[in-house]
Amino acid sequence: MTDHDELDAILQGHAGREGALLPILHDVQAAFGHVSEDSVRRIAQVLNLTRAEVHGVVSFYHDFRDEPDARPVVKLCRAESCQARGVEALAAALPENPRVNVETVYCLGLCSVGPAAMVGHEVYGRLDAARLGALVESLA
Ligand code: FES
Incomplete structure (x- = not known):
């Protein structure tokens, strides 16, 4: 298509x-x-x-862009299981990094080992603030 x-x-x-x-x-x-x-x-x-x-x-509206975002993307799961495992606190603690685009997704299939995120084709579970911060910094 x-x-x-x-x-x-x-x-x-x-x-x-x-x-x-x-x-x-x-x-x-x-x-x-x-x-x-x-x-x-x-x-x-x-x-x-x-x-x-x-x-x-x-x-x-800030939701819309008129050109592609060339920054690397971290897709952070904010669905129910990851929320129950503290993803909101994790997201709130994440330092702003204008060189990385942190997007929200809803379920990466790692519900039992959340909070979870995806970078490229790799998925990461059991994230804490330090691991997520390091992941974002590795892309910047
Ligand atoms: S709810 Fe986050 S991976 Fe399924």
């Missing part, structure tokens, strides 16, 4: 709905990691909005 096909599938999934712009933008951001100029053009066309209107929403 090409990006164009994937975008059209997202648009069709929201066809005819009231207030579809934000859900579409969330789906596009999740699928592509950003909302490209091509996506803005196509979304505007399908929703009968101007490109400026769509662009205004993309730039207003």
